[in-house]
Amino acid sequence: MxxxxxxxxxxxxxxxxxxxxxxxxxxxxxxxxxxxxxxxxxxxxxxxxxxxxVGHGRPEITRAVTAQLEQLDAYHLFARTANEPALRLAERLSELAPVPGSKVFLGSGGGDVVDTAVKIARTYFVHIGRPDKTHVISRTQGYHGTHGFGTAAGGITVNAEGFGPLPGDFSHVAYDSPEALEAEIQRLGAERVAAFLCEPVIGAGGVLLPPDGYVEAVAEICRRHDVLFVADCVICGFGRLGTWFGIDRWSVRPDLVTTAKGITGGTIPLGALLVAPHVAEPFFTGRPGAPVLRHGATYAGHPVACAAANATLDLYERDDLIxxxxxxxxxxxxxxxxxxxxxxxxxxxxxxxxxxxxxxxxxxxxxxxxxxxxxxxxxxxxxxxxxxxxxxxxxxxxxxxxxxxxxxxxxxxxxxxxxxxxxxx
The missing domain is CATH 3.90.1150.10 (Aspartate Aminotransferase, domain 1)
Structure with missing residues (x-):
């Protein structure tokens, strides 16, 4: 009605x-x-x-959220501040990550996690002495949210129309062609390309399945050209493809993995970026003057959202849903x-x-x-x-x-x- x-x-x-x-x-x-x-x-x-x-109305998540609200309703995650649900969630995601030892950067949802991935990809190369590697390649029909970088990276043309100039250093290649990615990297020069954004299965663009061998081929192209392979698993993660993150259905090692949506079963907005150890390393040296990632969302690692996520992960495990x-x-x-x-x-x-x-x-x-x-x-x-x-x-x-x-x-x-x-x- x-x-x-x-x-x-x-x-x-x-x-x-x-x-x-x-x-x-x-x-x-x-x-x-x-x-x-x-x-x-x-x-x-x-x-x-x-x-x-996990379905709607799961009482286990309701109880976890209620208990967390009664203990610590909200607090930020900036600088030295942390909360127990966020710490526990980061440990669990790191243990499940396709690349062992991955670091976990929390956000408010898929869109801001995509923007975080682009920022980290670019600043990583700055901090290893290769500041010209700023260009990001993505796929036609791909969807990467509606934040600034995500809009520029998205390959659904109509979603980027009418907003004036978008962030620069982005381009798109045919969604089903590893050869197109190789050609674009060669056209731009690998010394300029920071990252390739790839949904394992394109979701909002029409559920476009990758051709056989596609994911392995583009991952290898990225490896050869020292381009960070960013698996956008916001839709594909948490069982949608039958594995924890979606990209782990293939034998590849993504440099960054974006997640959101199913991480809390949708009950509370939350996103998480998995960052492979070699990409995170410049920021974790502990040396004086080490770079600081000057980026983060107000509600990143919100204790109630993380409590919901931990309860959701419990359901995936207990009920063998993945x-x-x-x-x-x-x-x-x-x-x-x-x-x-x-x-x-x-x-x-x-x-x-x-x-x-x-x-x-x-x-x-x-x-x-x-x-x-x-x-x-x-x-x-x-x-x-x-x-x-x-x-x-x-x-x-x-x-x-x-x-x-x-x-x-x-x-x-x-x-x-x-x-x-x-x-x-």
Whole structure:
């Protein structure tokens, strides 16, 4: 049921002239489901924005947050100050990191962690005597948040339009071509390139799966040219690809790993950057005059957010949820087989992790430019929440979802596609 009341709330990524008075208001959530203000239940097939991996309403997280609020509600992490939940979380993430001994820089979410990664990549080279290495390469269709550096790095062109000049020294290469990365490094000169930003599976850009061998190839290219390999695992981490961080599904050693979203199951905003020991080393010498990273968010390492994260990690471990991203990838792909053969569908992308995309045909998109949003609305009528993107819909269910929810997708999506075609013919 849409809320018809006008309201001054301004939504991200929204046509507010169309949204105001037509809101989908979520009032509660439990497990893999959410309810709207009319009391209707929906399968949350996107885990909100890719993050409710452990499901909604977990009492273990609520108890941890409540206990932390009663003991230490808030305090900063600047200079010498610390708190126990942040210290514990950093130790746990470091122990799990793809590169042993990684340092952990905490932030408020994925966007500021991406900006932190770019800053650290650049200043690392400054402090080892190579200040010309400032350029950052990323991929077409990649999404790296909406902060300054993340907007410049993002490869979804429309997301960078209309904001005036963006930070410089960024460029993009084809998302599926290691050769394009090699050529761009050679064009710029390796002596100028600091980092390559790479989502293991591109998420918001349409769930674009890497070709076989792609991740290993670009990691090796970065190694040969002394370019830092930054794995953006904000979406892919915490079980989404069936491993702790997503990038550890491949036998590579990223120099930096960005994480957020599933780190708290979305309950409280938090991000964490894993920094390989050799990149962190200049800042950890302990010598007089050692460089200081003059960067950090006010709420970085917030004790309540870190308590939520520690409780969430406990759930991943206790309930063995991390491997489910891999064990559920084929059942999810199978549930979309009916959509894959539908005349309105150009492609279904699935089979690597518990996420997928259903892309509509060019004819359908041309006949009805709002087809993706129309399909989203039709699926709401089937009791399923998906996320519309430019050419179709994406799915990323909670890791606790199971056969009944996948059966619902198997029936609801083809039925909604049939109804979509009846509106665009």
């Amino acid at each position: 849409a809320d018809q009341r006008p309201n001054p709330l301004w939504h991200p990524f929204a046509d507010m002239g169309a949204v105001d008075g037509d809101r989908f208001v979520v009032t509660r959530a439990e497990g893999s489901y959410v309810w709207d203000d009319a009391g209707t239940r929906y399968f949350d097939a996107t885990a909100s924005l890719w993050y409710a991996n 491997p489910r991203g891999r064990s559920l990838e084929k059942p999810l792909a199978d549930s979309l087989s009916g959509a894959a053969g539908h005349e309105a569908v150009a492609e279904v992308r699935a089979g690597l992790g518990f996420l997928a995309a259903v892309e509509l045909t060019p004819d359908v998109l041309a006949a009805h430019p709002g087809a993706a949003d129309r399909l989203y609305r039709l699926l709401l009528g089937e009791g399923v929440v998906v996320r519309p993107v430019a050419k179709g819909i994406v799915l990323s269910p909670p890791l606790i979802a199971d056969e009944p929810e996948l059966d619902l997708l198997a029936s609801a999506i083809p039925r909604s596609l049939d109804r979509l075609l009846s509106t665009v013919d």
